[in-house]
Amino acid sequence: MKFATYIRQGAARLAVVDGDALIDLSDASPDAPSDLRQALLAGIDLHALAGAVLRSDAPRLSLAKAEFAPLLPEPGKIVCLGLNYYDHAKESGREKPDYPWFFYRGASSLLAHGKEALRPKVSERFDYEAELAVVIGTRGKHVSQDAALDLVFGYTCFNDMSVRDYQKRTPQWTIGKNFDATGGFGPVLVTADTLPAGASGLPIQCRVNGRIMQDANTEDMIWSVAETISLLTECLTLEPGDVIVMGTPAGVGQSRTPPAWMKAGDRVEVEIGDIGVLVNTIVDEV
Incomplete structure (x- = not known):
């Protein structure tokens, strides 16, 4: 559904x-x-x-003529993972972290399918990140891995667009991940019962102007959805309407030679098998 x-x-x-x-x-x-x-x-x-x-x-x-909103215009917590694919950790010059690199996004950063993403006027280092997003449907605290997936209502696509120079200004990544209109979210949520457990084994791609920039599989994540939920609920209560954004695979713009920064006019697609395609066009902030 x-x-x-x-x-x-x-x-x-x-x-x-x-x-x-x-x-x-x-x-x-x-x-x-x-x-x-x-x-x-x-x-x-x-x-x-x-x-x-x-x-x-x-x-x-x-459906083709609909004007979309972010899947949850006012979600609860938005918890994101960094370096959650082995190949992305490697291209970033790091080994597998000992613990997930968690950071937050705010609702004001979210962007609907079909809407224009803002390349901020203060930076040219604007990057794409294709990601799987998890929408929580049931409250949970101190949840075991075996029971963790019972908390999930469904899955969707996310583009964790990042302003890299701001991201690297501090040890915490939050500032570079919360510019306005940079978190593509949608277009549809697919309920968990219609997908493989933990949405594992699904192809995930990012394309910029039709060129494949990221091409991986969700089974390549370091921390699975179940393990991530279990770890998070050691610390906090997950609530209905919370979102977990599961990290990106290799191929991001900052790791290419030369770097492949997004620019005005670029069409960016995030596709996850059996879930859908999220599309946004880049415009310059004025």
Whole structure:
């Protein structure tokens, strides 16, 4: 099952995907929340609700013509991993870290599918990072690896676009990862029950203007989704609507010779097998 968040009359609304169409959940069920996080926090059985909506005669909207919002416009925590693919750690000149390199993103950095990503006026070192994102559906603390995947509602695509010179100004990466409109997020969420456990074994690519820049598989992650959830819940409570962004494989722009920085006009695609394709175009901040 797939869900999306789209814009109608200036407001973000939650929809279920039906082939090449969207069905607004609130159109079919007026009491349904229009926000994915609120639906998850309320404990609504979205599988059952979406199943009923798909069987209904509610109006269908063209998926191709939809204006998307970030999948969760106001998520809870956004926890990201750095250096979580063996080949990316190697190209960055580091061995496997002893513990995941966690950092946070804020909601103001998020960007919907089809929207323009801002190359900031203060830097030309603007880089792409194709990543798998995990959306938490169930609250958990001190969760074992065996039970960790029970917390996951679904998966989507993320482009952790990074301003490299700002990222490297401090030992913590947060500042280089939180420029406005740099976190591509979407376009659809695929529920966990329709994918391999932990979304492992899926091809993941980043393409810039059609050129393949990153080409890997989610099974190459150092810390799996289950292990990451278990480690995080040693420290904090994961809550419905939280997001975990699982790191990027080799091939980033800063590691190329010469570096391949993104520029205005570039079309950047992140594709993860069985999940979808996230597309953003780069523009210069004014």
